Amino acid sequence: MLRYLALTSSIDEIVSAIGSNGYFESEPLIGVATAEGRITIIEGNRRLTALKLLLGERFDDMPARIAQAVERAAHRPAIVPVAIYDARADVLNYLGNKHIAGVKPWGALAKARYARQLFEVANGADFNERARAVARTIGSRTDFITRALKAHDAYEVAAHHEFFDLPDVDEESVKFSLLSTALDYDGIQNFVYDNPDDPVDQRVINQDRLRELFSWMFVKHEQGRTRLGESRNLVQLSRVVSNPDALEKFRRGMDLDQAYRFTDGIDEEFDSIIVSVQSSLRTANSIVAEVHYSEPRAATVTSIERQARNLKTAFDENNAD
Incomplete structure (x- = not known):
C-alpha cells in the first residue's frame, strides 16, 4: 500500500x-x-x-x-x-462533504466506494429506500447511487479475482465510469447477471461473463485499442450480447461492428437514419427558394440525389433477395 x-x-x-x-x-x-x-x-x-x-x-x-x-x-x-x-460511520458525513460537495472531489471509483459505505449504514426497508437515503445524504440522485452501487459491486468481484488475470488490467487501467455506464444498458445487465430482473441488491453476478466484459472493455490489442473501442460503442455491445448468433460470432473474434450487423439493432439504426434524413430533406425543401445558388451547393445537392438513387437500388435488391 x-x-x-x-x-x-x-x-x-x-x-x-x-x-x-x-x-x-x-x-x-x-x-x-x-x-x-x-x-x-x-x-x-x-x-x-x-x-x-x-x-x-x-x-x-x-x-x-x-x-x-x-x-x-x-x-x-x-x-x-x-x-x-x-466508528467509520461517524466519519462518513465529513468525507462526503469534503470529497463530493467540497473542494477535493473524488474520482468515480472513490465516490462509489463512499456510496457503498453509506448504503451499509443507511436506514430503509429495502434497497430503493436505502439508496434514496444515501442520495439525500450526499445531495445526489437515486439513479446515480444505484448505478454507482452496481458498478462498485461488479468492480469488487473483478478486483477480488485479481481482475481475472487479464493482461495489463488493474486498478489503474480499469475506467470505473465506463463500467458504470456499461452496466446501465439492459442488454449488458442481462448478460452479466444470472437474475437481472431481481432487485439490485439480490442480483448474482456471473463471474465468467463479467470476465468477458472486462476483457472486451479493458484489454488492449492492436494499436492500443480494446475490442469495445470507443465508449459510444456500448450501444452496439449491448445489442450483440443480447443476440446469441451475434454473441457467438463476436466471441470467435468478429469485430464488434460486424457482429452488430447480425442483430436487430442494425434495422433500428437504419430506420433512425432514414427518418432523420427525410426530416432534414423536408426542411431543406421548405427553405430552398430563399437560398442563393452556388457551385458547391449544387454539387452537394447532386451528390444527395445520387446517394438517394443508390440507396433505393440497394434496398430494392435486398428486398428481392
Whole structure:
C-alpha cells in the first residue's frame, strides 16, 4: 500500500511540502479506533505515506525524485495531530462533504466506494429506500447511487479475482465510469447477471461473463485499442450480447461492428437514419427558394440525389433477395 500510494499520487510533492514547512496542525489526519487499541487512518493516507517515508520507510525501486525529496527535508515530524472517531460511520458525513460537495472531489471509483459505505449504514426497508437515503445524504440522485452501487459491486468481484488475470488490467487501467455506464444498458445487465430482473441488491453476478466484459472493455490489442473501442460503442455491445448468433460470432473474434450487423439493432439504426434524413430533406425543401445558388451547393445537392438513387437500388435488391 505504501508503494502504491507513493507511485500513484505525486507523493514527492507532499514529502517536499512537509519536509520544508513541517506538519500543519490545522489539518489532522482522520482515524478510527480499533478494538486492538490501534488507529486506522481513514482520511489523509497520502500525508501518512509521506510521513512514513520521511521517517525512513522504503520500498523496492523507489524513484529517485522521492528519495531526493526525503533527503532534502528539513522537518521529519514523528508526532502529528489525529482526529479519532469511534466508528467509520461517524466519519462518513465529513468525507462526503469534503470529497463530493467540497473542494477535493473524488474520482468515480472513490465516490462509489463512499456510496457503498453509506448504503451499509443507511436506514430503509429495502434497497430503493436505502439508496434514496444515501442520495439525500450526499445531495445526489437515486439513479446515480444505484448505478454507482452496481458498478462498485461488479468492480469488487473483478478486483477480488485479481481482475481475472487479464493482461495489463488493474486498478489503474480499469475506467470505473465506463463500467458504470456499461452496466446501465439492459442488454449488458442481462448478460452479466444470472437474475437481472431481481432487485439490485439480490442480483448474482456471473463471474465468467463479467470476465468477458472486462476483457472486451479493458484489454488492449492492436494499436492500443480494446475490442469495445470507443465508449459510444456500448450501444452496439449491448445489442450483440443480447443476440446469441451475434454473441457467438463476436466471441470467435468478429469485430464488434460486424457482429452488430447480425442483430436487430442494425434495422433500428437504419430506420433512425432514414427518418432523420427525410426530416432534414423536408426542411431543406421548405427553405430552398430563399437560398442563393452556388457551385458547391449544387454539387452537394447532386451528390444527395445520387446517394438517394443508390440507396433505393440497394434496398430494392435486398428486398428481392
